[in-house]
């Protein structure tokens with residue numbers, strides 16, 4: 001068994017869509033052994049083949065507690081058959097995205113069909129961390145990282161902030177300029193119907209200063 005190098009962002013390989021495995025042979029089993037060792041060494045609870053640079057639809061996982069026995073799981077060509085409409089939130093991290101963690105919503109339960117280490121077809125009903133981890137790993141097979149959801153979230157938050165900023169500006173700016181015009185008019189050409197009608201602007205303040213209070217001659 002060999003510990004392989006985990007590739008990290010930004011690396012275009014992580015964006016590749018992984019290819020289905022024809023047959024679970026020696027090569028695939030060696031890859032799964034290496035992936036598991038690489039995952040334990042990292043340490044992590046799941047690893048997709050693309051994270052060691054191999055674009056095959058293979059995932060390894062072990063969500064058992066450290067003190068307990070190891071419970072390695074192998075998924076070849078996994079397909080999600082069913083997703084629970086109810087979402088669950090987990091703080092996620094990724095070995096390919098060091099030092100970033102974020103709460104991500106995903107279906108709380110899912111059913112996944114796959115081939116095991118020996119190429120035997122299996123169906124697994126997953127919930128909790130297992131369901132989250134399977135979905136996180138299956139995203140890797142599509143070239144998707146958890147931070148992609150984050151940036152969408154950030155984008156929508158940004159647009160909300162921008163929207164509020166625009167609304168506030170639309171309210172505040174006219175109020176400020178209205179106030180200024182009022183003030184200017186009062187101090188200089190107040191009661192000057194002509195000035196008001198002309199709509200005195202800031203630039204005209206220097207001229208308006210020449211007017212006397214109540215002067216309506218201009």
Ligand code: GNR
Pocket residue numbers: 043044045046047048051090091092093094095096132133136137140
């Ligand atoms: O080690 C890992 N922990 C983890 C925690 C919450 C949700 C998903 C994961 S997977 C991650 C390992 C990894 O990057 N797998 O692709």
Ligand code: NI
Pocket residue numbers: 093094095096136140
């Ligand atoms: Ni990951």
